[in-house]
Amino acid sequence: MPELIINRADDSGEYDSTIVRFGEESHYYTYTISPRGYRTSINPVIECIKQYLLQELKITRKAQYNRSYRRNRGYYAPTKKDFSHLINIGEEGYPILFNKVKTRYYVNGVMGNKDVLVAAIARTIYKSCFVDDAMELDAFLVRHIKLPELVSYALENNAPYHFFIEDNSYYGRKKISCRLKVNVIGDDKVAMEISDGIWGELTIKQMNTFMNAYYKNKKNNSWADLNPNQFWEKVMKRPPTESEEQLMMAFLNQNRTEKVARNRARDLMIHISQRYSDRIKINWGSPDKLLDVSDKPTIMYVHGKLADWKLTDRGLKSQGQQNVSTFVWIHEEDNEKGIWRGPICIDNLDNKSPTGDQFVTRALGLLNDELLLKRVSTIKSYLNKEHVVGQTTQRIKLFQQ
Numbered sequence: 001m002p003e004l005i006i007n008r009a010d011d012s013g014e015y016d017s018t019i020v021r022f023g024e025e026s027h028y029y030t031y032t033i034s035p036r037g038y039r040t041s042i043n044p045v046i047e048c049i050k051q052y053l054l055q056e057l058k059i060t061r062k063a064q065y066n067r068s069y070r071r072n073r074g075y076y077a078p079t080k081k082d083f084s085h086l087i088n089i090g091e092e093g094y095p096i097l098f099n100k101v102k103t104r105y106y107v108n109g110v111m112g113n114k115d116v117l118v119a120a121i122a123r124t125i126y127k128s129c130f131v132d133d134a135m136e137l138d139a140f141l142v143r144h145i146k147l148p149e150l151v152s153y154a155l156e157n158n159a160p161y162h163f164f165i166e167d168n169s170y171y172g173r174k175k176i177s178c179r180l181k182v183n184v185i186g187d188d189k190v191a192m193e194i195s196d197g198i199w200g201e202l203t204i205k206q207m208n209t210f211m212n213a214y215y216k217n218k219k220n221n222s223w224a225d226l227n228p229n230q231f232w233e234k235v236m237k238r239p240p241t242e243s244e245e246q247l248m249m250a251f252l253n254q255n256r257t258e259k260v261a262r263n264r265a266r267d268l269m270i271h272i273s274q275r276y277s278d279r280i281k282i283n284w285g286s287p288d289k290l291l292d293v294s295d296k297p298t299i300m301y302v303h304g305k306l307a308d309w310k311l312t313d314r315g316l317k318s319q320g321q322q323n324v325s326t327f328v329w330i331h332e333e334d335n336e337k338g339i340w341r342g343p344i345c346i347d348n349l350d351n352k353s354p355t356g357d358q359f360v361t362r363a364l365g366l367l368n369d370e371l372l373l374k375r376v377s378t379i380k381s382y383l384n385k386e387h388v389v390g391q392t393t394q395r396i397k398l399f400q401q
Contacts (some may be wrong), residue, residue: 004052005032005392006129010375016129021088022056049122057085057098064312074141080273087121090128094137096121108138112145116208121144121146130313150211151190151204154182159192159207160214161253163227179256181209192235200235227228265356272360280363281398285313300359303399304369306387311341311362315359323355324362328382331394338396343380 004020015032016332035044056058084099098107098121105114107121117323126140131137144152144257158179181193190207191199202210213224223234228248232240245377273280283299300311307328327342346362365372370389373379386394 003030004049004125005030006045006049006076006126007032007034008034009035011377012375016126018125018128019088019090019093020125021093023086042149046119046122046149049125050118053118053122053125057083059083059085059100079200089125089137090132090134090136092132094124094134094200095129096124107141107144110142110145113148113205113208116148117145119149123149127344134262147184147204148208150181150215151207153215154207155184155190158182159211160207161231162214176252176256178252180255183271183314194232194251195244196251198236198244198248200232262324262354262356263325264358265354268360269356272363273300276367279367279399298359300363301396301398302363302366303395304366305389306369306391307372307383307394308399309366309369309398310342311366313359324358326362326366328379328387329394329396330382330384331386332384337393341382344382346376 002020002022002025004018006016006018008014008016022220032053033048035048038047038051041047043281054310082102084097087096087098088094096108098105098117100106104111105117106112107117112120115337120141123144124137124168127140128137131140133308135268160177162177162181164173164175166172183191183199183200185191186205190202192202192207209221210223213221221227226234227244229240232244232248269282273282279302281301283301285298298313302309302311310327310329312325312327314323314325325343326346327340328344329338330341331338346347365375369379373383384394
């Protein structure tokens, strides 16, 4: 039986593992997968398991429709190729029957969208690394079929929506991106705030389709590319009045993605600086904005167990894995003042993380830099032999007061 090795996303070399047996497999072997190649996905760990499943079961679009490839059109045409796969998960062998009948997909008799079902199986596989009770795994699987990954993302992070307005730029229009609140209101329904205090009702399936359109940018569904007027009519089942449309436009502009993310990240930075007031200090280069490209960028100082650290905004206009630079304070014997050594290469697993969030995640890690040293291999080469837990010589004056 195969043992699935799931590498962790840091440099510790640690991993989680579980047994995943397909069909009647009986011989033992190991198969290693890593989430580091899936940084653009919502959950890199789950995404790497999903791709592993699609590969092993040979149910990718190419594998399913290989014989029906239309060379002149460049796509794989659907066929009526059915399949049935038995997957046993964990030491106890919790069974999952994943099958396709004509155009419909089923997991243990529950019908659903193919992507949703594969994601639910992937999450259950990862869950089995820590739990081996069949009843608990079954409840976990059903819960994630009923509440797809994209809908869970919308509940946790608000749902993305965008539209275009006329503009005097070269392209003649400007894209407005915003985030809308989503709450569960029933077993199969959610509510989404589309205007100030006005909530529309959607089914879980509709919400998943909406997320495919505006989070994954899939254009082949009825929710894609709706302007605010069309969006209101689709959700509320009637056109908006003139005053309702004006109120909605003001609401959408108020909830622009960049503004919401910036304010939330700034509040989070203020919160941790107050919570760890003796170990985190912030020098706000520009009080009114977080992404700062001025000569005085925002700087965060962190008092770790091993060393003192400085985090600075690189002033990048786009989100990436290294929007924040990290430096460590070094006080060599032949240098009276000491220096900041760096920048140190510390990647985010997710390349969509806002700059403010990167400030916070790095600061929280550097508070316990003794552990972070084991997780991020690039840090060690910047420290010297004086950097030990509790040392007082390699410190800046800000934390000596």
